[in-house]
Amino acid sequence: MALLEVKDVSKQYGRKKAMDHVSFEVAAGHIVGLIGPNGAGKSTTMRAITGLMSYSSGQITFDGQPITFSNHQALDKIGNLIEYPAIYPNLTALEHLKLYAMDTKTPADFQTLMKKTQIDGDNFGKRKAKQFSLGMKQRLGIAIALIRNPKLVILDEPMNGLDPQSVHDLRALIRELADDGVAFLISSHLLDELQKLVDDVVIINHGKIIETATMTAFFSHDKTRWLFDTSDNR
Numbered sequence: 001m002a003l004l005e006v007k008d009v010s011k012q013y014g015r016k017k018a019m020d021h022v023s024f025e026v027a028a029g030h031i032v033g034l035i036g037p038n039g040a041g042k043s044t045t046m047r048a049i050t051g052l053m054s055y056s057s058g059q060i061t062f063d064g065q066p067i068t069f070s071n072h073q074a075l076d077k078i079g080n081l082i083e084y085p086a087i088y089p090n091l092t093a094l095e096h097l098k099l100y101a102m103d104t105k106t107p108a109d110f111q112t113l114m115k116k117t118q119i120d121g122d123n124f125g126k127r128k129a130k131q132f133s134l135g136m137k138q139r140l141g142i143a144i145a146l147i148r149n150p151k152l153v154i155l156d157e158p159m160n161g162l163d164p165q166s167v168h169d170l171r172a173l174i175r176e177l178a179d180d181g182v183a184f185l186i187s188s189h190l191l192d193e194l195q196k197l198v199d200d201v202v203i204i205n206h207g208k209i210i211e212t213a214t215m216t217a218f219f220s221h222d223k224t225r226w227l228f229d230t231s232d233n234r
């Protein structure tokens with residue numbers, strides 16, 4: 001059984017179908033890329049999975065437990081970084097971890113977590129978050145997402161705005177965490193941003209899943225090519 005199962009889920013905003021019978025799975029320990037152009041339905045899908053939004057039909061289950069807008073029990077083992085993490089300018093990295101661990105009985109060990117996400121160096125120490133670069137904030141956001149020792153971490157466009165070195169470092173961090181057994185669902189509008197990282201791809205457009213495949217299979221077949229035209233084609 002897959003860790004996360006999204007089955008035939010639909011969501012409309014008025015007459016707009018943001019999710020149109022969306023189905024896909026995330027297996028334990030896999031890195032899955034949810035890829036599609038702006039407005040494709042990536043954030044809506046992630047918000048439904050994290051119980052932030054109701055959906056009109058279908059089912060979402062995590063570890064066999066249903067997730068709905070009113071049933072959040074399964075979310076205990078899902079960490080997420082949707083848009084920007086709530087980072088407080090006057091707190092240090094360690095103070096953030098302590099704050100986010102307050103309602104958890106068995107949080108991850110702070111020092112191990114800080115070392116793993118590379119927020120333990122001289123650059124962090126006593127510095128407050130207002131002095132962090134965007135890459136540092138993203139790494140802190142991931143450390144916060146890992147505080148409950150989740151089995152799955154959901155990251156919405158985590159590479160947005162990062163310079164190439166920070167993108168490289170973030171990819172290496174995600175790969176390392178996945179090697180430890182954490183599954184990831186990561187959205188992007190750029191296939192090449194995730195190409196080197198993900199095990200499986202889920203392609204979404206106009207709220208519909210166009211293709212799900214392993215990354216190897218996706219690039220080995222020659223019958224279909226997807227060209228994403230976005231409003232920002234940098």
Ligand code: ATP
Pocket residue numbers: 013016017018036037038039040041042043044045189
């Ligand atoms: P982006 O990368 O631009 O965030 P996305 O793939 O995450 O795109 P969504 O944000 O999920 O796409 O949006 C899917 C569709 O639903 C879009 O057409 C969007 O305009 C619409 N939409 C999203 N949120 C709302 C809302 N609260 N009310 C009405 N329409 C919405």
